[in-house]
Amino acid sequence: MAVTIKDVAKKANVSISTVSRVLSDSPKISEKTKKHVRKVIEELGYHANLNARSLVQQTTKTIGVIMKHSASEAVHTTFIPEVLRGISYVCNKYEYSIRLSTGESEEDLFQDVLKMVNGKQVDGVLVLYSKKDDPVVDYLIQSQIPFVILGKPTKDVNKIAYVDNDNIHAAMDATQYLIKLGHKRIAFIGDDKKYEVTNARLAGFQQSLLANQLEICDEYIKNINYNYDEGVQVIHELMSLPVPPTAMVLTDDLNALIVLSALSKIGLKVPEDVSVICFNNSTISRVSNPRLTSVDIQIFQLGYEAAKTVIEQINEPNALKKSLIIPTKIVERDSCKKMIP
Structure with a gap:
């Protein structure tokens, strides 16, 4: 026979409503009581009937x-x-x-x-x-x-x-990291401009340049929306400038991977020819060639x-x-x- 909530309440010496509140992790129940009831639940092998509970509580969970x-x-x-x-x-x-x-x-x-x-x-x-x-x-x-x-x-x-x-501060940190390495011509490659995160990181990038008395060059600001062909075009435009950037801040490591490939396609190496820092710190950052310096946003x-x-x-x-x-x-x-x- 299946273990019921009544069985749990009886063995734990608490009310059925207390067991129910423990199951929903109610803040009204002390941690001591929760620990005790959960131990009994584990000992008895009780499994909550979520469908029934949802009907009673009028929730979908x-x-x-x-x-x-x-x-x-x-x-x-x-x-x-x-x-x-x-x-x-x-x-x-x-x-x-x-x-x-x-x-x-x-x-x-x-x-x-x-x-x-x-x-x-x-x-x-x-x-x-x-x-x-x-x-x-x-x-x-x-x-x-x-x-x-x-x-x-x-x-x-x-x-x-x-x-x-704090995306503004994070982008400032990323840009400052490149500036401390001696880079003065730094490009910014964001993703979709209609999202707040991209604009916040652009603002941080620009603030860092201004704080270091570096010029904000509109030709150095680009966007890629996770598209390889867009990435190739952006890199061609940047590196064909009379004075191309020596470093890049990218707001996404998938776009950074596209950029690595696009740079390689025109015979440029990272970091020998161009330094790259990106955001996300996902598996891509750890296994790419070269491995990407990245802002870990957790x-x-x-x-x-x-x-x-x-x-x-x-x-x-x-x-x-x-x-x-x-x-x-x-x-x-x-x-x-x-x-x-």
Whole structure:
């Protein structure tokens, strides 16, 4: 016969409601009691009936996850798989499922959000990007469903919960790293300009140049949207300039990999001819040739904290909206070289 919640309550010498609160990790239950009840649950081999509990509590125990790319494109980035790993870790701990957006266009994604929320398919939503005039965020605010943005909101900052890095400061650090190596002609290659993270990192790059009395050259500022042909064209444009850059800051390590290939195609080596520093510090950074110096933005931790924050909102709907800034650090490898005077 299957073990029931009553069996757990009886052996733990607590009420059924206490066991239920332990299962939902309620902050109203002390850590001592949680530890005791969880030990009994493990000893008895109890498995919660999630469907029944959801019906009683009128919840879905599901988090909606909205990606800035379609599902088919997102898996090819270095960011999404790792951030989903962080989200999944937390959701597994709190017995939540994940519902991924599947739209192929921005309109499809918006309609997907409408289905999630209006159809009561999810208890909360994670938006894995931030951009200006986003109808998804506007709708989530109106619907009053718990949600968290991964990235700094472009408006209503004090009213929206978000988890992010200090991208301006991180880009300043990356640029300063190259300047300390003696580089004065530094290019910036971002990804999609409509997202806040790209613009924040560009701002940090420019601030670092100004702080070091270096000129901001518009010809040195480019964008690649994870496209090899775009990367080849960008590198051709940069390295064909009368005074080409000696170093580059890239906002994504997948784009950095494209740049490495494009530079090799025209006979230039990293770091002998051009130094490269990128963001993300994913597996790509560690196994590329040369291995990439990268800003570690702690992608797993971003996903972990975002999921934890939205679940806290679901469990405590009257709690204050909060923001978290995840620290970054530069991981030095082989793609940057000191300039010889």
